[in-house]
Amino acid sequence: MGLIRETDFGTPGRKGEAVTLEIDGIAVTVSEGTSVMRAAMEAGVKVPSLCATDTLEAFGSCRLCLVEIDGRKGTPASCTTPVAPGMKVSTHTKRLADLRRGVMELYISDHPLDCLTCAANGDCELQDMAGAVGLREVRYGYDGANHFDAPKDESNPYFTFDPAKCILCSRCVRACDEVQGTFALTLDGRGFGSKISPGGFDDFLGSECVSCGACVQACPTATLTEKSVIEMGQPERSVLTTCAYCGVGCSFKAEMQGNEVVRMVPYKDGGANEGHACVKGRFAWGYAVHQDRVLKPLIRERITDPWREVSWDEAIAYTAGRFRAIQEKYGRGAIGGITSSRCTNEEVYVVQKMIRAAFGNNNVDTCARVCHSPTGYGLKQTFGTSAGTQDFRSVDGADVIMVIGANPTDGHPVFASRMKRRLRQGARLIVVDPRRIDLVNAPHMPKALHLPVRPGGNVALINAIAHVVVTEGLVNEAFVRERCEGDSFARWAAFIAEPRNAPEALEEATGVSALLVREAARVYATGGNGAIYYGLGVTEHSQGSTMVMGLANLAMATGNIGRDGVGVNPLRGQNNVQGSCDMGSFPHELPGYRHISDDAARGLFEKVWGVTIEPEPGLRIPNMMAAALDGSFRAIFIQGEDLAQSEPNTKNVYDALQAMDCVVVLDLFLNETSGLAHVFLPGTSFLKKDGTFTNAERRINRVRPVMPSKTGLDEWEVACRLAAALGYPMSYPNASAIMDEIASLTPTFSGVSFETLDRLGSVQWPCNDAAPEGTPIMHLDGFVRGKGRFVVTEFVPTPERATRLFPLILTTGRILSQYNVGAQTRRTENVIWHPEDLLEIHPHDAEERGVSSGDRVMVASRKGSTTLRALITDRMPQGVIYTTFHHPITEINFVTTELSDWATNCPEYKVTAVQVTRTNQQVDAEAAE
Ligand code: SF4
Ligand code: SF4
Ligand code: SF4
Ligand code: FES
Numbered sequence: 001m002g003l004i005r006e007t008d009f010g011t012p013g014r015k016g017e018a019v020t021l022e023i024d025g026i027a028v029t030v031s032e033g034t035s036v037m038r039a040a041m042e043a044g045v046k047v048p049s050l051c052a053t054d055t056l057e058a059f060g061s062c063r064l065c066l067v068e069i070d071g072r073k074g075t076p077a078s079c080t081t082p083v084a085p086g087m088k089v090s091t092h093t094k095r096l097a098d099l100r101r102g103v104m105e106l107y108i109s110d111h112p113l114d115c116l117t118c119a120a121n122g123d124c125e126l127q128d129m130a131g132a133v134g135l136r137e138v139r140y141g142y143d144g145a146n147h148f149d150a151p152k153d154e155s156n157p158y159f160t161f162d163p164a165k166c167i168l169c170s171r172c173v174r175a176c177d178e179v180q181g182t183f184a185l186t187l188d189g190r191g192f193g194s195k196i197s198p199g200g201f202d203d204f205l206g207s208e209c210v211s212c213g214a215c216v217q218a219c220p221t222a223t224l225t226e227k228s229v230i231e232m233g234q235p236e237r238s239v240l241t242t243c244a245y246c247g248v249g250c251s252f253k254a255e256m257q258g259n260e261v262v263r264m265v266p267y268k269d270g271g272a273n274e275g276h277a278c279v280k281g282r283f284a285w286g287y288a289v290h291q292d293r294v295l296k297p298l299i300r301e302r303i304t305d306p307w308r309e310v311s312w313d314e315a316i317a318y319t320a321g322r323f324r325a326i327q328e329k330y331g332r333g334a335i336g337g338i339t340s341s342r343c344t345n346e347e348v349y350v351v352q353k354m355i356r357a358a359f360g361n362n363n364v365d366t367c368a369r370v371c372h373s374p375t376g377y378g379l380k381q382t383f384g385t386s387a388g389t390q391d392f393r394s395v396d397g398a399d400v401i402m403v404i405g406a407n408p409t410d411g412h413p414v415f416a417s418r419m420k421r422r423l424r425q426g427a428r429l430i431v432v433d434p435r436r437i438d439l440v441n442a443p444h445m446p447k448a449l450h451l452p453v454r455p456g457g458n459v460a461l462i463n464a465i466a467h468v469v470v471t472e473g474l475v476n477e478a479f480v481r482e483r484c485e486g487d488s489f490a491r492w493a494a495f496i497a498e499p500r501n502a503p504e505a506l507e508e509a510t511g512v513s514a515l516l517v518r519e520a521a522r523v524y525a526t527g528g529n530g531a532i533y534y535g536l537g538v539t540e541h542s543q544g545s546t547m548v549m550g551l552a553n554l555a556m557a558t559g560n561i562g563r564d565g566v567g568v569n570p571l572r573g574q575n576n577v578q579g580s581c582d583m584g585s586f587p588h589e590l591p592g593y594r595h596i597s598d599d600a601a602r603g604l605f606e607k608v609w610g611v612t613i614e615p616e617p618g619l620r621i622p623n624m625m626a627a628a629l630d631g632s633f634r635a636i637f638i639q640g641e642d643l644a645q646s647e648p649n650t651k652n653v654y655d656a657l658q659a660m661d662c663v664v665v666l667d668l669f670l671n672e673t674s675g676l677a678h679v680f681l682p683g684t685s686f687l688k689k690d691g692t693f694t695n696a697e698r699r700i701n702r703v704r705p706v707m708p709s710k711t712g713l714d715e716w717e718v719a720c721r722l723a724a725a726l727g728y729p730m731s732y733p734n735a736s737a738i739m740d741e742i743a744s745l746t747p748t749f750s751g752v753s754f755e756t757l758d759r760l761g762s763v764q765w766p767c768n769d770a771a772p773e774g775t776p777i778m779h780l781d782g783f784v785r786g787k788g789r790f791v792v793t794e795f796v797p798t799p800e801r802a803t804r805l806f807p808l809i810l811t812t813g814r815i816l817s818q819y820n821v822g823a824q825t826r827r828t829e830n831v832i833w834h835p836e837d838l839l840e841i842h843p844h845d846a847e848e849r850g851v852s853s854g855d856r857v858m859v860a861s862r863k864g865s866t867t868l869r870a871l872i873t874d875r876m877p878q879g880v881i882y883t884t885f886h887h888p889i890t891e892i893n894f895v896t897t898e899l900s901d902w903a904t905n906c907p908e909y910k911v912t913a914v915q916v917t918r919t920n921q922q923v924d925a926e927a928a929e
Helices: 036-042 094-109 125-132 171-180 214-218 227-232 279-283 312-330 345-359 373-382 392-397 413-424 458-471 477-483 486-496 514-526 544-557 577-582 599-609 621-630 650-659 715-725 735-745 754-760 843-848 921-928
Strands: 018-023 026-031 088-090 159-161 186-188 195-197 224-226 237-242 251-257 260-266 335-339 364-366 400-404 428-432 449-451 530-534 568-570 635-639 662-667 679-682 691-694 699-703 762-764 808-813 838-841 856-860 865-872 880-884 912-918
Touching: 018 036, 026 036, 036 088, 094 125, 159 227, 171 214, 171 413, 214 224, 224 227, 227 260, 237 699, 260 279, 312 335, 312 635, 312 662, 312 679, 312 715, 335 345, 345 364, 345 577, 345 599, 345 635, 345 691, 345 715, 345 735, 373 544, 373 568, 392 413, 392 530, 400 413, 400 514, 428 514, 449 514, 458 486, 458 514, 458 544, 477 486, 477 544, 486 544, 530 544, 544 568, 577 691, 599 735, 621 650, 635 715, 691 735, 699 754, 735 754, 754 762, 838 843, 838 856, 843 865
Parallel strands: 018 088, 335 364, 335 635, 400 428, 400 530, 428 449, 530 568, 635 662, 662 679, 808 880, 838 865
Antiparallel strands: 018 026, 159 224, 186 195, 237 251, 251 260, 691 699, 699 762, 808 912, 838 880, 856 865, 856 912
16 A cells, blocks of 8 residues: 545534535535635645645635635635635636746745755645646746755754745644644744744753644645654655554554654544644654564573573473463462553453463453553443543533543643643633643643642542532432432432531542632533543542542533533543453453353353353452462463553562562563563564554554564464463464454444454444444443442542651652653653653752752652652642652652552552652762762
């Protein structure tokens, strides 16, 4: 396949009454409000243009798109002229051709004539337009004043800015404002002195720019160009695939030269991202082909031995031999495995199948245990299914957006851009987070109502908000009567109305003034469509599941479920958290969230798989670690998860892994966990995977191999080969056949196939006979479980509290440029923005401890300690400190505790009582180097 070039209609589409007009004699019908330019394009007529593109509102500056309209004077710009019924438009007349040539002449007279050696040669709209208008000479010559010597800005690691080539069309400025919502660029000066500037800063790198690349994509010339294109030249073919970073699941065109990626361009038809991307997906893909990748299997007898490179046959036989010996000696339940939320649905499915069918037990868990397992539990209890309720597009219809324990501009940037657009249109924003995240004061939108909840106080806060709703008569009685269980509502309402749940009574627990809580409750309950978006700041608590149910209760009580613009939406961390959970990665659930004890469901799998499946749930990750320490759990297969870095209470995990006889790691890079492993099996990066990811909105997207694998085996084949070596034959001709099996066994997936996905682009499950093209919004006419169920959410404070010895509370989060434990992003140029994790601390707390920004500080909890560099900032409330966990050296999980969610064991990463002291320990070490 060659390059995919999407049609540019010039201006955005509109919705409205149909309007029929005539363009160059062709009748065309479009929605009212559509521009003449777009109508022409829809009629198959391309009007020359430079400043217009259909991802941005029309600007009308280049004067190239002039047209003639019967009965109107002059030559209006077609991009800014809306259609009218019966309008007759001419787009190509002699008069227009002369005018357009004149405009182009002016542009070209101040443009370097280096087309043949320009990086954009062949992909430059200025070049195309010069040809389209028939420009043959420039009467003014090239000797006048010009901008040819304007210095280039090469500060950004991924793109250059060469102002000599700029035509001041302002597409970059508008892309940054309208699409990204960062407002980093300005068009400064007047006339000849006009120039694009990174907001008055010296260069892009030092500016507000977040390197999303929207301006680069929008630029019609070579002014803003990817460095990879400058180095490698223009791509020659495209492959559609999906980003492997966060749960937004952006679709991309991987643009290739042979088997080399030249650039990743977000796909306009991508349902999740509609042509936008962030710095990670667009630029930070280099890790996938990084020299650190391990491409051959490695084995060793003891973890103190050096690795030995072996063939796949030897590695599989060796692993199977050790697993079999362990099971013979210690029993079938002595081994287990962990699936990865970074892998495809198909890869995850075969690993859980290998464990249930070949290991013969249900000791399978997933890294989602440590992030969104409470979402699965909480939403299933209340709504009946373990997934968010809306598609991302739904936020366009929200009037009040409540963001709880999430930092979308850093964690889910493309969705954040969409959300900010809605906020700029006037939706209200409530932010519940201890930290003043960027959304609170984002440019060009009203200030958010910020509730700086004390870490550990979430359930108290949601109860207090619900108390206001119930006691002030803000319940949507009709919705509750029709859609919810009456008795569960009555129980919940009586509980929540108790005075102990009043905002005033819970002020101490929430840390938020009762007045603010009451205001937020009223805004959410009465402000129109209320949409809740939440993240790990909700789930990673000892009451994570309770809080998820609290959110569901609130949404049901106010009738904010089952239509556009509302809902309860988990923002998933990793690319396939939703999918890995859907695929039966939890010890108690088969694919499609069917309980392992359900005889009918189990029977279905037993029949197709040809084995007997244990009816009892297996071990969760913490149980596996505990069993390893007591000697009953001896071996583990770990798919794409750096357990030793990402689990809490790291020392415990190290001890547990060291106690095992055989640790098998399937991953891209050697990591902390592989340091304790006996077998390392090389995984495939997303650029080589064939399969599907499911994003936070339940959207199943295709991941397509853009280059051949260098490891010799697809990841799903590794699990098949290991299962077969253990005596359970398992094989598939391709990944598509795995999806066919998933679909045949999972009612919510029964309409899904690679063919469906290739045809529709993507689908959101449930996708079956009832919804052959998927389900963007769930619970429309009724909840999946029938009636919505209210659950009493008693606030139980975490035992982890600030004390005299540990007076501060540590909470954690992530930063835009880095991802998870950093294994990928640290192997890209993104390190320029975040070379180390910093400890954010309030000025008062810092002053009390004699700490200045840049000082090394020791963070100590009752579990352990680590050292970090301090950053003093008033975005933190007093008494709370914050850090990220993207660098292994940070070792923050040596500090976090063993506490976890009561229902799911999701670790309580967000609340650790600590002390902070200045230390010169590390500084001395640095000085000695
Ligand atoms: S890269 Fe993104 S944030 Fe930076 S200037 Fe361009 S559009 Fe704005
Ligand atoms: S940098 Fe590109 S997009 Fe921006 S004004 Fe110049 S030519 Fe237009
Ligand atoms: S928002 Fe998420 S999925 Fe989209 S490009 Fe960025 S990291 Fe990838
Ligand atoms: S494209 Fe219409 S004025 Fe530039």
